[in-house]
Every structure is written in structure tokens, then in C-alpha cells.
Amino acid sequence: MNWPMVAFVVLGGITVYSGWRVATAPLVTHAALFLAVTFAGVGGLFFLLQADFLAAVQLLLYAGAVMTVVIFAIMLSEMKDIEEPRPRGWLGALRSPSLGALPFIGAVLLFAVMLVVYLRGAPALPVTPLPAPTNSTVFIAGALFKIYALPFEVASVLLLAAMIGAIILTRVEGGRRR
Amino acid sequence: MIAVQGVPLVDFLLLGALLFCVGLFAALRRSNAIMILMGIEVMLNAVNINLVAFSRYLPRGGDRGQAFAVFVLAVAAAEAAVGLAMVIIVSRRRGTIEIEEISDMRG
Numbered sequence: 392m393n394w395p396m397v398a399f400v401v402l403g404g405i406t407v408y409s410g411w412r413v414a415t416a417p418l419v420t421h422a423a424l425f426l427a428v429t430f431a432g433v434g435g436l437f438f439l440l441q442a443d444f445l446a447a448v449q450l451l452l453y454a455g456a457v458m459t460v461v462i463f464a465i466m467l468s469e470m471k472d473i474e475e476p477r478p479r480g481w482l483g484a485l486r487s488p489s490l491g492a493l494p495f496i497g498a499v500l501l502f503a504v505m506l507v508v509y510l511r512g513a514p515a516l517p518v519t520p521l522p523a524p525t526n527s528t529v530f531i532a533g534a535l536f537k538i539y540a541l542p543f544e545v546a547s548v549l550l551l552a553a554m555i556g557a558i559i560l561t562r563v564e565g566g567r568r569r
Numbered sequence: 570m571i572a573v574q575g576v577p578l579v580d581f582l583l584l585g586a587l588l589f590c591v592g593l594f595a596a597l598r599r600s601n602a603i604m605i606l607m608g609i610e611v612m613l614n615a616v617n618i619n620l621v622a623f624s625r626y627l628p629r630g631g632d633r634g635q636a637f638a639v640f641v642l643a644v645a646a647a648e649a650a651v652g653l654a655m656v657i658i659v660s661r662r663r664g665t666i667e668i669e670e671i672s673d674m675r676g
Contacts, residue, residue, distance in 0.1 A: 395575045403584045410588055410611050414595030419603060426607050429588075433614045440581075442621045445638055449617075452642055457610065457649045464603055464653035468660035494597035498590040505586035509579055518577040520625045527635070534636035546643040553647035557654040 398439055406432030423461050430454040441523040444531055581622035589615035602656045602666040606649065613645045 409428035416422040430453035437446035524530035535543050589612050596608030617638045624634025660666045 393575045399576045399580065399584075407584070407587055407591060410591040410595070413604075413607055413611060414591060414598055419601060422604060422607060426610065429611055430614065433588075433618060436581075436584075436618055437621055439576075440621050440625050442625065442635055442638075445617075445621060445635055445642075448639070448642060452646060453610075453614070457646060460649055460653050461603065461607065464656050467657050468603065468666050494594050497597060498594035501593060502586055502590040505590075506583065509582050509586065513577075513579040516578045516582075517626045519574060520578075521628060523625075524632075530632050531635045531639065534632035535639065538633070539636050539640075542640060546640055549647050550643055553650045557650045560651070560654040560658050 395439065399436075402432055402435045402439060406436065419465055420462075423458070423465060426461065427454050427458045430458065440520075442527055444527045578622055578626040581626075582619060585615045585619040585622070587615075588612075588618065591615075600667050600669055602659070602668055602671075603653070605668070606652045606656070610645060610649065613641055617641055 406429055409425040409432065412425040413422045413429060416425055430449065434446045434449035434454065437443075437449055592608045592611030592613075592615060594608075595611060596605050599605050599608065620634045620638040620641065622634075624631065624638075627634075656666055659671060663671060665671070
């Protein structure tokens with residue numbers, strides 16, 4: 392029995408199904424919970440790929456921090472109705488789930504293109520992975536602090552700018568609630 | 570010890586492609602700004618699957634694929650923070666986050 396393949400199919404199935412539910416769940420809160428399952432599934436795939444550090448970061452950052460921010464945004468944005476609204480206009484009708492299938496056709500076409508490209512190139516791709524690094528944190532740090540030291544610093548500046556921007560954008564002026 | 574022996578690289582690439590298209594479908598289908606951001610997060614995760622798979626299978630990938638995945642994570646976190654802050658301020662000013670109703674740019 393090919394246990395890694397079984398684990399891959401189970402994890403991939405959970406991930407893709409919950410991703411599908413993110414697109415189709417009628418309530419925003421349900422979509423957010425399925426998004427958390429998608430993040431956890433991707434973290435499991437990282438574990439399967441023996442990228443331990445990234446799997447831990449995925450669970451902490453995505454399933455923890457980003458999900459918290461998303462749920463706070465859902466609670467703080469004053470949505471009158473969290474159900475999907477009725478489509479309006481011809482564009483709304485074309486992309487609404489009940490009438491139009493334009494997003495679905497677009498996504499399926501893109502997947503078909505990628506499927507053809509990957510299956511044509513499949514014989515040239517390796518089947519077995521490289522031997523796993525003994526310590527994936529040391530493994531990544533070697534790249535981050537040697538070759539990619541400058542992009543690493545730029546990413547930290549980006550995160551600082553994003554933090555300040557988010558604070559300034561959502562600040563309530565004069566301590567008065569608008 | 571779990572290992573990934575027996576799963577060829579192309580399977581991970583196909584899974585990444587499928588998840589990316591599902592995220593694209595979510596981002597295109599929804600008319601709610603928070604839902605669109607959630608679709609974009611799913612697409613970024615699909616890209617990370619590809620990067621990590623390349624780093625584990627290709628001899629010249631090495632540590633670089635995982636380093637790039639770390640950068641994608643950082644940019645995704647920044648994008649989520651700023652994007653959702655914008656969603657909150659739009660909902661405060663307009664009372665809605667349906668993108669069909671936020672079509673004029675001047676506040």
C-alpha cells in the first residue's frame with residue numbers, strides 16, 4: 392500500500408474541497424471557517440513534503456493570524472445581510488451563481504491549460520524527492536540570510552509599512568466613533 | 570517518519586493548479602470584498618504548494634523554493650492586513666462592502 396499517496400490524496404481532497412466551499416458557501420462566516428480548513432490542509436501537505444518549518448509557519452501565520460484578521464474584518468464591517476445579494480445589472484447576472492457561469496468557465500479553462508502543459512511535461516519531471524534536509528529551519532535560514540538577505544530586509548520593511556498603513560487606515564479620528 | 574516517496578512531482582503541481590483555479594473561481598464569483606480577499610489567499614497558498622514541491626524534488630531548487638515560499642507568506646500577510654483594513658474603512662464610510670456598489674472612487 393502506497394501510504395504517502397493515500398495521505399496526499401486525503402490531504403489534497405480536504406484542501407480542494409474546503410477551497411471549493413470557500414467559493415460556494417452561502418454565508419461569509421462559513422466560508423471563513425472553510426478557509427481555515429484549507430490553510431490547515433496546505434500545512435499538512437507541507438508536512439508531507441518534509442518542509443517542517445514552513446508547515447509550522449503556515450499553521451501559525453495563516454490558520455492563526457490571517458484567520459483572526461479575516462474574522463475580525465467580518466465582525467467589524469457592518470454587513471447588512473451576509474447572504475449573497477441578488478444579482479443586479481447584466482454583469483451581475485453573468486457572474487451570479489444562479490444565472491451565470493462565467494467565473495466557473497474561466498477557472499476550468501485555466502485549469503485545462505495547466506493540465507495539458509503539466510501532463511505534456513510530466514515525463515521530464517522527477518518522481519522521487521531529494522533526500523530531506525535534517526533540519527529544515529537551518530536549511531531555509533541558509534538561503535534567507537545569505538543569498539536572499541536583501542529581499543529578507545525588504546520584506547521586513549514591507550511588513551512594517553503594512554502594519555503602520557493598517558493602523559492609520561482604520562484609526563478613528565479624534566477618538567470619536569463615526 | 571512520514572515521507573513523500575511514491576508521490577511524483579507532477580501530482581503536487583496538479584494539486585497546486587487545481588487549488589489555484591478554485592481560488593480564482595472564488596475571487597471571481599464573489600461580490601463581497603472579504604470573500605474576494607479570501608479567494609486571493611487560497612491562490613497564494615496554491616502557489617506555495619508549487620514552490621515547496623519544487624524545492625523538494627528538483628536538484629537545483631534546494632533551499633530557494635522554500636525561501637521564496639517564506640517571502641510569499643510575508644507578502645500575503647501584509648496584503649491581508651492592508652486589504653482588510655481597507656474593507657473595514659469602506660464599510661464604515663459606505664455601509665456596504667459589496668463591490669458592485671463601490672464603483673466610484675471619490676470618497
